[in-house]
Amino acid sequence: MLSTGLRSVARNPRTFRPAFLYSCQIHDSHVASKTVTEKVADVADKVNKKVGQGLASAIEAGERATEKTKETLGSSTETAKGKSESVTQTVQEKAESAKQTGREKIGSAKKTTGEATEEMKRKANEVAGKAS
16 A cells, blocks of 8 residues: 555655645544534533523522421421410410409409498388387
C-alpha cells in the first residue's frame, strides 16, 4: 500500500496530498461520533433529569410544609382543648358559686321574711289583745 501511495504521488501530487492531510486531521472522538439525533436525545435526557430533580425537591418541600402544618395544628388543637376545658371548669365553678350565693340569699330572704312575718303576727296579736 505504501508503494502504491508513493507511486500516486509521483504521478499526481495533488491527489495524494489531500488524502494524506484528511487522513491525518480527522480523528474520531466520542462527541464527534454521535449523530444529531443522539445529541438531541442526550440533551433531552439531561433536561428531563434536571426537571425531575426539581419536581422531586418541590414535592419534598411540600411534604415538609404539610408535616409542619400538621404539627402546628395538632399543638394548636391541644392548646385549644386545654383552654376550653379550663374555661368550662371556670364556668362550672362560677355557676356553682352563683347557685350557692343564690341559695344563701334565698335562705336569708326566707329567714328575713319569716322573721318579718313572725313580728307582724306578734304585733297583730298585741294589737288584737289590746283591743279586746
